Amino acid sequence: MPRISADTVAQHRANRLRALLDAGRDLVTESGPDALTLAALARRVGLSRPSLYEYFRSREExxxxxxxxxxxxxxxxLERAVAAAHGVPAKIEAYLRAELGVITDGSHSAVVALSAHALPDASRELIRTEHERLLSPLIAVLEDAQVDDPRLRALFVHGMVEAAARTIVPGRDDHNEAVMTALVDQVLHGVARTTG
Structure with a gap:
């Protein structure tokens, strides 16, 4: 019987699952989505393939x-960032900074690359639902500001954040802050025109 490394079997399984998810994400970040196989993950964490099948029956899973x-x-x-700010402009800026940080931190690109792979319909639906939740804090701020069609405008803002992320250069803090400032100015200017 395998050695249990937690107080309970359930906690051991939760810890093992966390380690598997983290190791899988690391494999994708380091070597791309094609590097993520059950065999590679088993080697990375030191588990046998049959033990790994207790957690995942397939690569898609x-x-x-x-x-x-x-x-x-x-x-x-994103919710915490917006909640910590006060006033519409500050909340929007907090959202933009937090979202840009998420997009440029490395794990985002791994998740986006993985999302492009064939997944079961149920998984795709769950991913769509969770992705929609990423816009919720911004939609709420725009609703409070009485901006017309807040969901559509939040999607536009999200597109601007993704465009800004493509111009971020690791280690170039002055450049990156200029990008962030331009993004905030652009978004707030657009919001001001629609509410004024």
Whole structure:
């Protein structure tokens, strides 16, 4: 019988699952989505393939688990950032900074790459639902500001954040802050025109 490394079997399984998800994400970040196989993951964490099958029956199940594990934490991060700010402009800026941080931190690109792979319909639906939740804090701010069609405008803002993320250069803090400032100015200017 395998050695239990926690107080309970349930906690041991939860710890092992967390280690598997983290190791899978690391494999994708380091070597791309094609590097994520059950065999590679088993080698990375030192488990036999049959032991790994207790957690994931297929690569698709593993991919779906990694993607759906990451999105709720991103949503909570965005919610906390917006909740900590006061006033519409500050809340929008907090959202933009938090979302840009999520997009440029490395794990986001791994999750996006994995999302492009063939997944079961149920997994795709869960991913869509969680991805929608990422926009919720911004939609709420825009609703409070009485902006017309807040969901559509939040989607536009999200597109601007993704465009800004493509111009971020690691280690170039002055450049990156200029990008952030331009993004905030652009978004707030657009919001001001629609509410004024």
């Amino acid at each position: 593993l991919v779906a688990a990694i993607v759906t594990d990451e999105l709720p934490e991103w949503a909570r991060h």
